[in-house]
Amino acid sequence: MPRRRADSAAAKAGAARARGPLPPAAPIGRHFTPRHKAPLWLKIAAVAVSGVLVLVLGTAGVLIMKLQENVTTAPLNAGVLADGRTKAPVEDSGSLQVLILGTDTRAGKNSEYGTAAESAGQGNSDVMLLMNISADNSQVSVTSFPRDLMVPIPDCKSAATGQVVPGQAMGQLNSALSAGPGCTVAAINELTGLTIDHFMLADFTAVKELSNALGGVQVCVNHAMYDVNGSFLKLPAGKSLVKGEQALAFLRTRHAFGDSSDLDRIKAQQYFLGSMVRKVKEEGTLTNLPKLYQLADVVTKNLTIDEGLANIPAMVGIATRLAKINLANVSFVTVPTEPYVADPNRVQLKEPSAGQFFAALRHDTALTKAPAAPSATPSAHATGAASTSGASGAASAAPAPSTRSVPATTTPAYDKAAQPIGVANASAIAGRATEVLQSLATAGFTNSWAAGDVAAQNETRVLYGHDMGDVAADIAKHFKIPASAVKSDPSISGVQLVIGTDWTSGTEFGKIVVPKDIVASTADQSGGCLTVNPLYYTY
Template identity: 55%
Template sequence: MARRRTQKGADAGRQGTPRTAAAGGAVAVTGTGRHFRAHRRATLWMKITALAVAVVMVGVVSVAGILVMRLQNNVQVAELNLGPGAGTAAAADNNKDDLQILILGTDTRDGANGGYGTSADATGYGHSDVMMLMNISKGNREVSVVSFPRDLMVPIPACKDPKTGEQYPAQELGQLNSALSQGGPGCTVAAINQLTGLNIDHFMLADFTAVKDLSNVIGGVEVCVDHSVNDVNGSGLVLPAGKSLVQGEQALAFLRTRHSFGDASDIARIQAQQYFLGSMIRKIKSDGTLSDLPKVYNIADAITKNLTIDSGLANIPSMVAIANRLKNIDLTKVAFVTAPWVPFPADENRNILSQPAASDLFTALRKGTDLTGGSSPSTSAPPAQPTTAPATAAAPVPAYDKTIQPVTVVNASGAADRNTELLAALTAAGYTDLGQSTAATAAATTISYGNGFQDVATDVAALFRIPASALVASPGVSGVRLNAGSDFASGTAYGQSALPPDIVASTADQSGKCLSVNPDMYPRE
């Protein structure tokens, strides 16, 4: 190598490169040799830099992999739906489809929750302290959050506990929050699917510790009360009048308190929970949290440690997909709603759905209606076109005597005295051989008919503008049976419903409101 460098130096010298004579006639190379040594150093540094970058990249990928595994190992997984028809619906695309996510809070005192009571209060799955059904619309135009009262009396389907194999029989009427104890969150999902006619895609079940950890990791949630409150002997909530930043135990106490707000009812408690969630959404949006990956990870790590979810949600891509959909939602389009209710006649401490308002709400949710006003063009179904002549059109003379055709009306709508209106319409149309009965609430209306009665069934469908797809041949039926489901809980024209004007309790952008404190919770001197 030395000889080659000297030769190049001599050739360069003949072209005028500076040289210095040395003893023995040897030529000492000055500039050119330095150039070649510098090139070798540059190559070496490039290799070192490339190696360092590779090491860093491997490290980042490794750390990311560890974090992903940690999050996925945090969560517990349970079956999505324990009811009839489970697993028959196609899985929704978490990135773009209309999504129904049931958010549940359990009051179990097992494990880390033992400090909030004893096993006499609740063990195992516990009962649902919070039941919120969140719908993210296709196109991410709006979000609705529908709260269900914990004391709501509804039909509970038969459920089998996947852990123990214990079978729980169906109940004609049971308290909705008790469904969780009958096999886990999948039983609550089944009950609400049956009640609403919706198909819930995912659930999240959180306990007391999850609420505390989440409120801590986001730095607290701002709340406002119109008077100082002292529930030290109940939930432990103690707040001054005005605005406060609550987190940890105080955040949990705010959500758990049963008597601190309004009229101390379960409905007032729901309003406080919706208020807290709205404030938390504003906090996360204003901080840009959902666009900050380290923050998203910290939140995910905090809540997944105490979270049970369905298998379709138990992976990082699904969680990230939902976070990405929520981060740009307009706060004025995040609507909080409480399922319409009235006192249960048999027990004033319980509730039942108020009809037809509840059925109208569920119909709007199934159609993708924007609850804050207007209809979402990407989700709203086009108006149903009657497949037979409308009720007002002149109908041809039937090839049978209407007065002797047996027609039975079954009230499966959940609305009290629903049959009266439908029977009156049939009588006015000339049908006089009529019967009636009541059945457990069904989501969809059907018309079943026995042998030789298809033409009568078709005319009954035309009378009420029920689509032909609802007709079902049933050889065991004598005549025609109109089974009016919760999607036909009012009126005599199927598919026509209107939301109550005050159905939306609040939207997530409303920050100036202070909750009204129950006077019984004022501090005593």
């Protein structure tokens, strides 16, 4: 009970006259002691603590408001449907995907690195990294997409103009950024079957500021070098601490390492990121609030992010998930590629390896060490819920109903031998349809045939035409293909089973194959020293 303030003598006298005579004082029992006044030091301490609390809470509020004011946002997914509607996000899952983009725009502060003619507006994606955090927080993969990877580019709603930018049947992936970062998100979603949760878009200035905030990142090269034709990166042989302009030059150089290919540039970027992750982990940055605030201040000032990430809890949530992950389980991957058939100076996905890798990501499959233990709240990927394209995982959405009713017996309401079933091989493995056709025949579906080899597709599907939904559902059940992969297609006569690169062997769908040597390195590896292109040696 709070103490009452002592009254003045005059006030006491007035109060006594109003009350009348006081009753006799109650006797003090042996278990009671008179109340003593609090010592002065305790009062001062209480006031000081209260003041500090008010100051801390007030300062925290100001800092949070400051971070919020720093933020620049853009829509997460700019992909649009045929009717012009923006594609809706799918239900959240336990795993988390963050697309990290680096733009080569020369707009604003970046004009010192070239002219607007070289890269105006949003620019092109100089760096495309997809960070995937598993549902149980035991695994992180960082996947690099080459800037000259040829892929389908979807129609996108421009972040700048609000107008729909027509897509391309096959275009260079880094060009999708011209319609905003959400268009790159949409392109990679369709390419991988994933649903990216967030993006971060950095320009040249952001890279400099972030490397400065970290106090530099250690790198190592096997020979003294100077990139006189582009980034002007100059390093002595051995280890160096790079930050600011030097860190930016290290990430920008396109010719200094290996054979000067874009893939060797990606290796250098992965090397830099691995070193940065080790430094952040060793210094406890993700659990040190002052350091974390400093980084957050730099990030929010210099990055464009999606609206869902534009709040402090979301940022802290990602940092919390990353804080305790074993560096040996942070893997760096480059999407499997091969020379593009129409232009060997570009690359295309190498199948079936790319499809197998994307399937592993969709299913939260561990790329390093033992598979993760089941999470208390399993992700949609881990439990097999439908991805964006709705073709992978366990049953989630039943196929459209057929006009025929299926009685509750083991005997179907149709003649299996009469049902027309085509099997298209989109697995990128020659002869893959043979054992699938044999399995269909054994099950009684003898009117089935090979529909030939078609362009590789990442996800297996069962398509059906008019009045064939029940047959398609039974075929999916026979091969243990998820119901979410069963789709109505009015152009199909009968049923067509499309074997994707996520099903490369056997007659039972669901076995995830992680391509051999898909992991280039892990964050616990120092990586030795990068090999310098001899054309850039200095002596």
